[in-house]
Amino acid sequence: DAGPVDTLKVKHNYQSDVSRLRKIVINSLYSHQEIFLRELISNANDALEKLRLTALTDKSVWDGSDPLNITIKSMKNEDGKGGCLVVADTGIGMTPEELATNLGTLAKSGTSDFLARAEGSTDATATGNLIGAFGLGFYSSFLVADRVEVASLPPATAKNPNPQQHVFTSSADDSTFEVYPDPRGNTLGRGTEITLHLKPDASEYLEDATLSALVHKHSAFSSSFPIYLFERWTEEVPEEIEEVTPSE
Numbered sequence: 001d002a003g004p005v006d007t008l009k010v011k012h013n014y015q016s017d018v019s020r021l022r023k024i025v026i027n028s029l030y031s032h033q034e035i036f037l038r039e040l041i042s043n044a045n046d047a048l049e050k051l052r053l054t055a056l057t058d059k060s061v062w063d064g065s066d067p068l069n070i071t072i073k074s075m076k077n078e079d080g081k082g083g084c085l086v087v088a089d090t091g092i093g094m095t096p097e098e099l100a101t102n103l104g105t106l107a108k109s110g111t112s113d114f115l116a117r118a119e120g121s122t123d124a125t126a127t128g129n130l131i132g133a134f135g136l137g138f139y140s141s142f143l144v145a146d147r148v149e150v151a152s153l154p155p156a157t158a159k160n161p162n163p164q165q166h167v168f169t170s171s172a173d174d175s176t177f178e179v180y181p182d183p184r185g186n187t188l189g190r191g192t193e194i195t196l197h198l199k200p201d202a203s204e205y206l207e208d209a210t211l212s213a214l215v216h217k218h219s220a221f222s223s224s225f226p227i228y229l230f231e232r233w234t235e236e237v238p239e240e241i242e243e244v245t246p247s248e
């Protein structure tokens, strides 16, 4: 029987192009699995920038009192096999409608142009750059994860005075996604938290050394916000927080 949260789960079918796109991303970039982190950090960076710009004209979304940053946490399963990688930002966040629209449909114009160019290409670097340019980087999550959850909470505004944190969830082998209220409540304060349930062959991305090297390699220079790597993160308190990028 459906519990209280289940009845609120809205099941959507991906637009046909979305499924096709996701397959292209996964197939063409398989040899470049590691770019997923660059793409997620790039999206987080855009979300933080969007908050900062919006706040210039609307102080209610952010009064400058809480930090704008990106955190990366890895959580290994008890059995030491597999686990989750969590990439979170304190950016502008998304309403449930935005979760469904932004992650579940192809809002981007010219995507057919992308499909034409990417479908034929065998050059993973070129395709990788195309994917970033078309804002499709989120799909690269499925290079390393068989399940992705995106929890998001926008700031309270006059139009949306009491926002509820929601979760978008989708599996690699499934052409549907779900959006439902986060049973944890508004745990984010504001922003977006992406949980990647890593595939067995992607467990290297739970290792601090791998993550630290990847962040330095791909994103330390392209993010204008501090990136924190929580090492050996547990539910309680992170034992050690390494700031990867010197904040300005």
Ligand SMILES: CCNC(=O)[C@H]1O[C@@H](n2cnc3c(N)nc(I)nc32)[C@H](O)[C@@H]1O
Pocket (backbone or CB within 6 Å): 043, 044, 047, 089, 091, 092, 093, 094, 102, 103, 104, 135, 136, 137, 138, 139, 192
């Ligand atoms: C699946 C392709 N679409 C996206 O990645 C879009 O989802 C949204 N998105 C992805 N990661 C995000 C993130 N971390 N914060 C916010 I606000 N929006 C995000 C942006 O609108 C992206 O263009």
